[in-house]
Amino acid sequence: MAYGLLNGKRGIITGALDDKSIAWKVALKAKEEGATFTLSNAPIAMRMGAIRDLAEQCEAEIIPADATVVEDIENLYNKSMDALGGKIDFVLHSIGMSPNIRKGRPYHDLNYDWYMKSLDVSALSLHKMLQTAQRMDAINEWGSVVALTYLAAQRTVPFYTDMAEAKSMLESIARSYGYHYGKAKNVRVNTVSQSPTMTTAGSGIGGGFQNFYDFTDKMSPLGNASAEDCADYVITLFSDLTRKVTMQNLFHDGGYSMTAISEEVMQMLQQQ
Numbered sequence: 001m002a003y004g005l006l007n008g009k010r011g012i013i014t015g016a017l018d019d020k021s022i023a024w025k026v027a028l029k030a031k032e033e034g035a036t037f038t039l040s041n042a043p044i045a046m047r048m049g050a051i052r053d054l055a056e057q058c059e060a061e062i063i064p065a066d067a068t069v070v071e072d073i074e075n076l077y078n079k080s081m082d083a084l085g086g087k088i089d090f091v092l093h094s095i096g097m098s099p100n101i102r103k104g105r106p107y108h109d110l111n112y113d114w115y116m117k118s119l120d121v122s123a124l125s126l127h128k129m130l131q132t133a134q135r136m137d138a139i140n141e142w143g144s145v146v147a148l149t150y151l152a153a154q155r156t157v158p159f160y161t162d163m164a165e166a167k168s169m170l171e172s173i174a175r176s177y178g179y180h181y182g183k184a185k186n187v188r189v190n191t192v193s194q195s196p197t198m199t200t201a202g203s204g205i206g207g208g209f210q211n212f213y214d215f216t217d218k219m220s221p222l223g224n225a226s227a228e229d230c231a232d233y234v235i236t237l238f239s240d241l242t243r244k245v246t247m248q249n250l251f252h253d254g255g256y257s258m259t260a261i262s263e264e265v266m267q268m269l270q271q272q
């Protein structure tokens, strides 16, 4: 059911790689809720082509941008404002990548060049997107920026390796920039800490993703939150209903982050 929560709003949605991507679901919901927006991803992801189907469904322009390159981000804001006919009301940062995870390097054997790359792509890119927006005055007053994060920023998940630090940094940037952008332009910045989700980035992390997914599902009183659930939550954060929410890391995980042990997990262990 649509509520018209984003009627008249203009946005930028990054990170839709395929129809499993959280950003893909956010785009479909944003369209349903009345927004117009552009879609962006790294030029290399564009070549995979799936984003074109989404762009068609959402009547959205695709603007390639490597989120680590400031000139690309400038171009993204400029082209988005041209295409949408004005300044931006919401931005989704749905970007994460760790070469160390891709190449199966454990935490005690990280490659430091790749580590820097993980931080640049997955965390610093948020600062670049915010600083560039502020410099260009590309985001409207009371605009909303949301980045997606994961609980490993607070609690150790051994196979999340350098992405744990990337997410800690991402959340810290959201807090710090949320202060400065809030003071300057009433722009809010939040992170949503999402359950494990079956996407390219999600299932790419080591440790047997299906087992991990089942475990967190059994631990969470409400079960894992799906990508669709996440999209619903993100839409509320883009809407005017959450105008005073900023600088927060918001857990969207069916209660997992506050649960120490569940009866289902106890039963699982007893059965072994």
Ligand code: NAI
Pocket: 014, 015, 016, 017, 018, 020, 021, 022, 023, 041, 042, 045, 065, 066, 067, 068, 093, 094, 095, 096, 097, 121, 148, 149, 150, 193, 194, 195, 196, 197, 198, 199, 200, 201, 202, 203
């Ligand atoms: P995904 O693989 O569909 O999305 C990740 C996106 O990042 C891809 O579209 C990829 O092309 C993009 N990207 C990578 N390098 C980039 C660059 N240099 N410039 C611009 N874009 C770049 O996977 P998913 O799960 O939808 O990931 C979205 C966000 O959600 C990520 O930040 C991820 O860490 C976060 N997240 C995912 C969870 C999961 O279990 N899937 C759980 C919690 C957070």
